[in-house]
Amino acid sequence: MSARKKLHQWHGWAGIILVVPFLVICLTGSIIVFKKELDAWLMPEIATLEPTEQARLPLTELTAEVNEQLPNYEIGSWEIFPEGHDEADRVFVIKKGTDEWHKAYLNPYTGELQAGPTESGHYLTDWLVELHYTLLLNDLPYVDEHLGLIVSFILAVFLVFMGISGLIIYRKFWLRFFTLRWNQRLLVVFSDLHKMFGTFASPVLLVLGITGGYYSAIIYYEEWKEHGSGEQHHIMTDRLYNSELNIDALVADSEQQIEGFKPTYLLFPFEPELPFTVFGRAPTANPLLSNYGSVSNYDPWTGEYQSTYNLNEQGVGMKTLDSFRRLHFGTFAGMPIKILWSFVGVIPLLLAVSGTYMWLKRKSWKRRRKSR
Numbered sequence: 001m002s003a004r005k006k007l008h009q010w011h012g013w014a015g016i017i018l019v020v021p022f023l024v025i026c027l028t029g030s031i032i033v034f035k036k037e038l039d040a041w042l043m044p045e046i047a048t049l050e051p052t053e054q055a056r057l058p059l060t061e062l063t064a065e066v067n068e069q070l071p072n073y074e075i076g077s078w079e080i081f082p083e084g085h086d087e088a089d090r091v092f093v094i095k096k097g098t099d100e101w102h103k104a105y106l107n108p109y110t111g112e113l114q115a116g117p118t119e120s121g122h123y124l125t126d127w128l129v130e131l132h133y134t135l136l137l138n139d140l141p142y143v144d145e146h147l148g149l150i151v152s153f154i155l156a157v158f159l160v161f162m163g164i165s166g167l168i169i170y171r172k173f174w175l176r177f178f179t180l181r182w183n184q185r186l187l188v189v190f191s192d193l194h195k196m197f198g199t200f201a202s203p204v205l206l207v208l209g210i211t212g213g214y215y216s217a218i219i220y221y222e223e224w225k226e227h228g229s230g231e232q233h234h235i236m237t238d239r240l241y242n243s244e245l246n247i248d249a250l251v252a253d254s255e256q257q258i259e260g261f262k263p264t265y266l267l268f269p270f271e272p273e274l275p276f277t278v279f280g281r282a283p284t285a286n287p288l289l290s291n292y293g294s295v296s297n298y299d300p301w302t303g304e305y306q307s308t309y310n311l312n313e314q315g316v317g318m319k320t321l322d323s324f325r326r327l328h329f330g331t332f333a334g335m336p337i338k339i340l341w342s343f344v345g346v347i348p349l350l351l352a353v354s355g356t357y358m359w360l361k362r363k364s365w366k367r368r369r370k371s372r
Contacts (some may be wrong), residue, residue, distance in 0.1 A: 030345025156213030
């Protein structure tokens, strides 16, 4: 058997074996590309803000408001938006006496919580995100607590393999990319559709496979590095930062450490000895770089400046890894790219149907041939 035929065989068998979880990953990804829009539509009173002429309240004041409204929780992280933005701030809190994270929605103009705290997967789009990344296989009894991440990584490798092998197998199909033999029998039509849509979608699917695999691997690695020897996650009992900390001053200082820096995310110390960290976007013309690529760290008790990581000063490798976030979610060029990413996420359904049909027909043809 030639190498190309063997690759074709592996391509077919891999598609048959992993078709169901692969379709779940792709179809959920196709939906959550529009997570922001879906949240605004499904729960506008929770996820969005009414237009207002007010200014955002100071972060130090908002922190005190959240702590007062949620006395049984401690803030773990906080996604903040610029003045005039139509999304509510998302505050992630940890329930005292546990290591369980919850999410709350905060109106930064009034200091009132619009909803929360809720467990992971409480809202439909959050549940879809969890299904997309873990297939709901994390935290099952008697198996690795991060089984879902392992399966997601395997599916990402499968996606990369299917994309590359398909391009190799059908490499000459580019010569007649827009030619469909509609007047032929159904097997030929399905074959042409499979090649056409697979060839069209393969570049985006390869990007999604590589970026998704990276995130599954890096999250699993970080968990293994910190807790692989049996160390348990920190149980939140006491506040791990100074309640009198001037958070606005820290954010203002982060803007001085990197000229033009735009803060987007606050990471409070959720384990002992962690710093208070301000994430954000350093000024850049590169649309692929994320809003979280640069950081400044501060002592959580004194507010003393510790260090800064400026993505603009890093090499191509680190900038490439940072670009994976926008590449995976399709958020680097507005609505047209989001629509394209969502459409490509549906294509595997067609590939699965056409591929399965061709595989069954060929198996049937081989059985008939052997019976003669």
